Amino acid sequence: MEAYTSPLLATHGTFPATGADAGVAAHYGDPAREQRQLARASARVIVDYSQLGVVTVTGEDRASWLTTLSSQVVTGPLVARGADLLLLSAQGRIDFYMHALENDGTMWLITEGSHAQALTDYLNSMKFMLRVEIANRTDDYAVVGSTRDFRADTDAPAILQNARVWQDPWPGIVPGGYSYAQSVEHPGEGYRWFLSIINRVDLPALAESCELAGSWAADALRIEAWRPRFGYEVDHKSIPHELDLMRTAVHLSKGCYKGQETVARVHNLGHPPRRLTFLDLDGTEHTQPPVGASVYSGTKKVGTLTSVAQHFEAGPIGLAVLKRNVDPAATLMVREEIAGEEGSAPTATDYAAAQTIIVTPDAGQVAGRRTMGDFFRG
CATH class of the missing domain: 2.40.30.110 (Aminomethyltransferase beta-barrel domains)
Structure with a gap:
């Protein structure tokens, strides 16, 4: 597959990123200023994440089908704002990590660009007789990140006002989730992150109407908030418990899915x-x-x-x-x-x-832990 190069890399002063963010800018000449502006949230700043992949799932069974396959429930209102979900191996290891958004009768899945086609192929292999259609739309759609939701901003470019927007649920504990973090006050409480899906042909126009920040700026805010990312924290051995992804990406009370046995066993009886x-x-x-x-x-x-x-x-x-x-x-x-x-x-x-x-050494073994009620009952 030919290496991706964003059109915004032609911006003067750009320093290209490497690793999972190869193809977009690490910074545009002043990484410290870009980070300060991005952290303000009131500024009109976007991060080029057009190296990410976009996969769509349409059809009447899309939500219930993805719920049966994944670690998360995506049949309710949660996914209209933005949800995390995982596809696991039989051993409970993370095969695919997606940001999911339901919009206009379509489930939009954002994943690392290098995994978009593999995810498409896997989902197509699992649809059987269900009413779903899966497509890799990475060539048609691009993703930009921001600390601000531009849909309600009447002064923002129409491209952003009309975008499909995924809002990061981190560090909230979603229904069915569980926190493995030790800290009572999570450093990510003030963390707000949005991924906007736009037509790829509109990407160059945003450079003329918005300030640009590179991936270094976004990564600094993500790390400060303890937010794991697929292209970085996840490897071939990762299970969700290790990364505190139980809080946003796993529903502990949902029906059966591949890898559920490992998720339940480690959570209730073992340790990651x-x-x-x-x-x-x-x-x-x-x-x-x-x-x-x-x-x-x-x-x-x-x-x-x-x-x-x-x-x-x-x-x-x-x-x-x-x-x-x-x-x-x-x-x-x-x-x-x-x-x-x-x-x-x-x-x-x-x-x-x-x-x-972040994740405590004694994480897990929830079924064997005594609750406050246990102590009062002796």
Whole structure:
């Protein structure tokens, strides 16, 4: 498949992103200012996420069918605003992670661009005799992100006023959901994120009527809010419990679906083998480690840095997936290993990292926990 390149990359001063965001801008010349503007929410700022994929599901059975396949209930009003849903393997691992929106008789699914066709093919293989039609519409539609819903903004461009808008439910605990986070006051309480689906041909016009912020700005706000993302925190072993996705993407009381047995068993009787954590990184190096760098506790590798950003107020921050039993009080080290030239030894740069617990080490085993009522009953 030919690599995607956004037309907005032609904007003067643009620095291209890499990894899951390859094809769009990391920033447009001033990442700190872009992040401040994006965080304000009152400014008319958009983030080019046109590298994402868009898949549509139409037909009378679309909502009930997706409910039977996925981890979430999408037959009610929740999906009209925006829902998270997962398609899991039989072992409960995350195969597909989608943002779902019901609009005008169509279920719109936003996913990573590299997964759009695979998702389309999988859904087509599962429709059997049901009244559903699935299509990969990535060539026709593009996605832009914002901290503001432009539909009620009469001064916003008509392209955004008329867009189909998915509102991130994070960090709310949706019906049937469950929080594994330790913090009583979640740092994402003020986090607001919208993905607008527009006609792809309209994307260049937005650069003329809106301020642009790159993916670095959006990632910094996402990391600050402890928000996991498919292209970063999820790997081939991930189960939803590890990433605190039980709060938005899993309905614990819904009917049977593939992977449900693992979800229920880990939640009620076991522990997830890994846990998501937030990292405050040492900023004295004036650089930051790359995504994928190893995380160490002493001399032992205990996890992987999955997201990293330079926050305009908090400095260098990141998310990491660690082994469950890593001491929550331990000071960690993120190591960037640099291959040496032929015949020379590799070098490494270490970044001290203080962890803030997101998913607790004792997450799970809910069925075996005593409730407050248990204590009163003795």
